[in-house]
Amino acid sequence: MLVIIRVTDGARDMKTVTTALAALAAIVATDPADAQDRLKRGEYLANIMDCGGCHTPGVFLGKPDQERYLAGSEVGFQIPGLGIFYPPNLTSDQETGLGSWSEAEIITAVRTGVRPDGRELAPAMPWRAYAALNDADAQALARYLKA
Numbered sequence: 001m002l003v004i005i006r007v008t009d010g011a012r013d014m015k016t017v018t019t020a021l022a023a024l025a026a027i028v029a030t031d032p033a034d035a036q037d038r039l040k041r042g043e044y045l046a047n048i049m050d051c052g053g054c055h056t057p058g059v060f061l062g063k064p065d066q067e068r069y070l071a072g073s074e075v076g077f078q079i080p081g082l083g084i085f086y087p088p089n090l091t092s093d094q095e096t097g098l099g100s101w102s103e104a105e106i107i108t109a110v111r112t113g114v115r116p117d118g119r120e121l122a123p124a125m126p127w128r129a130y131a132a133l134n135d136a137d138a139q140a141l142a143r144y145l146k147a
């Protein structure tokens with residue numbers, strides 16, 4: 001996106017220019033093309049980080065239910081001494097998914113393994129590997145999951 005601000009005679013004082021720049025920043029921040037790119041980036045990351053490879057029903061039975069992509073697995077990971085951990089629903093469902101989680105809470109869980117209630121996620125969820133995710137990518141991923 002290319003925007004040219006022409007400072008005309010009437011707008012020579014700094015205040016007008018600052019106001020124009022603030023308005024521009026707001027436009028850029030809400031640019032729908034940009035938001036679309038971020039969603040695409042989030043989708044791409046979810047794919048290559050293989051969230052669906054654990055969090056999609058049927059995936060461990062050799063029949064991933066793509067209609068219910070990321071809706072949670074019925075097969076869990078048993079970790080000796082810790083219990084069985086089922087990859088939960090990551091869709092935006094309010095009751096069983098991440099609908100009530102903020103983007104910041106999703107980012108914290110993915111990068112540090114800490115849920116909003118403070119519980120640490122079992123190591124079957126590869127959050128230690130995801131700790132290296134940069135801020136922009138973490139935000140794109142969280143936004144995609146909430147969308």
Ligand code: HEC
Nearest residue numbers: 049050051054085086087088109115120121122124125126
């Ligand atoms: C190797 C399997 C695996 C992969 C790959 C994986 N997860 Fe998980 N994830 C799990 C398991 C198992 C849990 C449950 C752990 C627990 O309850 O302690 C979990 C839990 C979570 C939670 C906490 C949800 C809740 O309701 O408590 C979030 C958020 C999450 N995963 C997001 C992701 C995202 C996003 C990706 C991809 C970037 C991903 N996971 C990839 C296995 C996986």
